[in-house]
Amino acid sequence: MVKESNAPVFTLYGEEIDIWSPPYKEYHSKHTIDYIIEKILESEKAGVDIFPSVVGKRKEKELVKNALLSNSPILFKGRKGYGKTTFSKAIAQLLPTKLLAVKGCKIHDDPTRPSCFSCRKRLLESNRVELTWIPRIWVRIPGDPMLTSRQLIGGISIQKIREGYELDHPEVFIPGRALKANRGVGYFDELGAVPSSLQTLLHEFFEEHQVTTMEGDIVPFKIDTLELASTNPANYRGTSPIKEPLLDRMEEIEIGPPETLEEEIEIGLRNTFYATRSGETPKIPPWHQEILARTVRYARDKERFADARRIESEPSCRATIKLFDHVLSKALRSGRRTPLLSDYGEFNEIVKLALVGRMEVEFGFVDKKEEIVDKLLEEALKQTCKEIYNQLSSEKFREFYDALRACGTPSDGRQALSVRMELVPKLRKYRVINQYVRAISRDDALEDDYYLSTVEIILESMLHCAPRLVDKKDFTYYLGELVENEA
Numbered sequence: 001m002v003k004e005s006n007a008p009v010f011t012l013y014g015e016e017i018d019i020w021s022p023p024y025k026e027y028h029s030k031h032t033i034d035y036i037i038e039k040i041l042e043s044e045k046a047g048v049d050i051f052p053s054v055v056g057k058r059k060e061k062e063l064v065k066n067a068l069l070s071n072s073p074i075l076f077k078g079r080k081g082y083g084k085t086t087f088s089k090a091i092a093q094l095l096p097t098k099l100l101a102v103k104g105c106k107i108h109d110d111p112t113r114p115s116c117f118s119c120r121k122r123l124l125e126s127n128r129v130e131l132t133w134i135p136r137i138w139v140r141i142p143g144d145p146m147l148t149s150r151q152l153i154g155g156i157s158i159q160k161i162r163e164g165y166e167l168d169h170p171e172v173f174i175p176g177r178a179l180k181a182n183r184g185v186g187y188f189d190e191l192g193a194v195p196s197s198l199q200t201l202l203h204e205f206f207e208e209h210q211v212t213t214m215e216g217d218i219v220p221f222k223i224d225t226l227e228l229a230s231t232n233p234a235n236y237r238g239t240s241p242i243k244e245p246l247l248d249r250m251e252e253i254e255i256g257p258p259e260t261l262e263e264e265i266e267i268g269l270r271n272t273f274y275a276t277r278s279g280e281t282p283k284i285p286p287w288h289q290e291i292l293a294r295t296v297r298y299a300r301d302k303e304r305f306a307d308a309r310r311i312e313s314e315p316s317c318r319a320t321i322k323l324f325d326h327v328l329s330k331a332l333r334s335g336r337r338t339p340l341l342s343d344y345g346e347f348n349e350i351v352k353l354a355l356v357g358r359m360e361v362e363f364g365f366v367d368k369k370e371e372i373v374d375k376l377l378e379e380a381l382k383q384t385c386k387e388i389y390n391q392l393s394s395e396k397f398r399e400f401y402d403a404l405r406a407c408g409t410p411s412d413g414r415q416a417l418s419v420r421m422e423l424v425p426k427l428r429k430y431r432v433i434n435q436y437v438r439a440i441s442r443d444d445a446l447e448d449d450y451y452l453s454t455v456e457i458i459l460e461s462m463l464h465c466a467p468r469l470v471d472k473k474d475f476t477y478y479l480g481e482l483v484e485n486e487a
């Protein structure tokens, strides 16, 4: 351990610095877990959520905080797409955004607690040691049956030996991914897929933060890493391939699907391509959000829906995200920013694009996959329309209905309203239509395409809930004359 009294002169980008002075003091000499414990305790006092990037999951967040305070590695267990990786990154975000490290060190050593030979030697023997800032560390270590100990722990550089270095020279050892996670988070993605011989090496790593190579040589590095791991039980039949002694060293926390529709939607909106690219929330009206997110959720609801019982591997939040993405893209291709029902595709093919590949069905139902999607979508549409219909005021309904009819074109004794942008200027002329639209859209500054989408969902909800008033064919609604007392 290097102390102020025995330290060499440290330089940062060429300038001498006092690493024990305020601007630098926080960024070295501390253990990874200490930064995390501090953040957790601070947040408990202030009563704030320290994992804002994880939507919902209140219970899981409590368990994670507790496990971290006890310095236990965590194993996130759950199906793909429910945010195990997001959670591990949220934990890494408790670490400082940057740290001071010895420049050139392959495992970004702490200037006061060097781990590798090369840094130890340099700090002992040199008068000046150059430092650098390193960004926050989160290293993914993918579980792969082909993973080698060289990739995981490290190995000897034959190149360096050819160049004439001795075997025990510091330059000769090349650290693997687990060692590169030094001073940050090492995320073992699919721990069960790590070959069992390597899992044995990990016992020691998780407990002692030190490793031994397959040949039995101790790698004399003391690594300061927070270990997190994930496992997807759906990948395995029977027993989990994670070895018992390794499981014994970790706290298992289940990560399931979002609990509520609102959370499902929030995850979907945050992660669309549009949102991640532009930083803005995409303009998907709430009814489309609900229809699409519900379709995914119904596919997981085996109790309520017979069709869901045919699904063996359920669609995750990625399905919701991609549904939002694809429907937005389809709208964009038609020159709109707000989707319409027609953007689901003539045969719901845009919805199927996001869903069909993301679910697996029982043997014998493989060719019924699309049919299952159609049915679940229909249920989701029905439910959403019911809620919209219940919000329609009955007070001026007759006036509203007549105004809608006045905007249509005559067709076989009825008035046809085709859902197109050209319809909007006509609709806007009627105060009563504007009132109904505002009540449903919950948006004052309505752009034309959003306005049209609102009118469309009102018509669609009338079609579902008052079928004698409205008929539909090829995205055109037909409104008959209202008989007395019918409204």
Ligand SMILES: [Zn+2]
Residues within 6 Å of the ligand: 102, 105, 106, 107, 108, 109, 114, 115, 116, 117, 118, 119, 120
């Ligand atoms: Zn080093």
